[in-house]
Amino acid sequence: MNEETPAEIKDELAAADAVRPETFEYAIHVRGLRNQFGDAIIHDGLDLDVRSGEILGVVGGSGTGKSVLMRSIVGLQTPTAGEIEVYGKTLDTITDAEESRDLRRRWGVMFQGGALFSTLSVAENIQVPLREYYPRLDQQLLDEIAAYKVSMVGLPPDAGPKYPAELSGGMVKRAGLARALALDPALLFLDEPTAGLDPIGAAKFDELIRELADTMGLTVFLITHDLDSLYATCDRVAVLAEKKVIAIGTIPELLATEHPWIQDYFNGPRGRAAAGCNIAAERQDRKS
Numbered sequence: 105m106n107e108e109t110p111a112e113i114k115d116e117l118a119a120a121d122a123v124r125p126e127t128f129e130y131a132i133h134v135r136g137l138r139n140q141f142g143d144a145i146i147h148d149g150l151d152l153d154v155r156s157g158e159i160l161g162v163v164g165g166s167g168t169g170k171s172v173l174m175r176s177i178v179g180l181q182t183p184t185a186g187e188i189e190v191y192g193k194t195l196d197t198i199t200d201a202e203e204s205r206d207l208r209r210r211w212g213v214m215f216q217g218g219a220l221f222s223t224l225s226v227a228e229n230i231q232v233p234l235r236e237y238y239p240r241l242d243q244q245l246l247d248e249i250a251a252y253k254v255s256m257v258g259l260p261p262d263a264g265p266k267y268p269a270e271l272s273g274g275m276v277k278r279a280g281l282a283r284a285l286a287l288d289p290a291l292l293f294l295d296e297p298t299a300g301l302d303p304i305g306a307a308k309f310d311e312l313i314r315e316l317a318d319t320m321g322l323t324v325f326l327i328t329h330d331l332d333s334l335y336a337t338c339d340r341v342a343v344l345a346e347k348k349v350i351a352i353g354t355i356p357e358l359l360a361t362e363h364p365w366i367q368d369y370f371n372g373p374r375g376r377a378a379a380g381c382n383i384a385a386e387r388q389d390r391k392s
């Protein structure tokens with residue numbers, strides 16, 4: 105039986121905080137990263153800084169190691185070499201279990217395809233990380249938090265008791281996002297969140313991410329192939345090629361670089377179309 109009130113639990117957690125995201129200029133700092141599978145070298149000498157509060161788009165050809173980079177940062181993949189700091193802490197050198205938990209609950213991850221547990225309802229999926237990190241929360245509070253997260257991502261209240269198979273593709277993505285936001289993270293990792301959505305659904309999802317990032321002050325690491333998403337949501341974009349981050353900056357800054365992949369990507373027909381839409385949307389905004 106839980107004898108503490110939610111407020112007391114919250115105070116206790118605040119007192120135990122070892123990581124204060126708001127004090128860091130950079131949420132993520134990667135130096136000299138190397139990842140290798142057998143003979144295949146995926147990253148070699150990769151450096152990356154993600155600023156606190158920015159939405160960083162991560163692009164690169166298929167197989168350039170965007171997901172492996174994300175998995176390395178969140179501790180799901182042990183790199184062959186290099187340093188990764190998140191809010192000034194290096195996961196693999198933290199020996200204190202509490203400190204490691206404290207760092208891990210600062211981020212939420214939305215994997216490709218949502219990766220929901222198919223045998224759990226949306227609300228139960230959202231409660232999985234809550235139960236893991238706050239085992240003393242009672243069921244009523246868990247239900248309240250899940251309902252709040254459901255509404256936060258724009259799902260109707262009746263989505264909570266539904267199972268993933270009963271949801272549309274767009275709703276599954278939103279449910280995955282709700283679960284990633286369960287612990288009120290400071291840092292959000294999204295792996296191709298708009299893949300498989302129709303253009304209208306994708307644009308709505310982009311809008312939601314931008315809105316949540318602004319209101320919650322999130323730092324977002326956004327892997328995407330979707331040029332429209334880059335234009336609509338990202339403050340900066342990092343380009344992975346040749347086993348490294350070959351360029352990072354705003355889209356105009358990247359357009360000024362001469363790297364052939366960057367030029368092909370942003371100035372190819374799709375890139376021009378996305379840039380055109382962006383200009384058209386800005387014009388429309390100015391008019392209204």
Ligand SMILES: Nc1ncnc2c1ncn2[C@@H]1O[C@H](COP(=O)(O)OP(=O)(O)OP(=O)(O)O)[C@@H](O)[C@H]1O
Binds near residue numbers: 146164168170
């Ligand atoms: N656990 C693993 N074991 C062996 N090889 C792996 C493993 N994980 C990833 N790879 C390989 O690493 C490379 C990079 O994979 P990754 O999924 O990061 O690419 P990506 O840039 O995200 O690609 P995409 O845009 O197609 O999703 C691929 O060649 C992949 O096959």
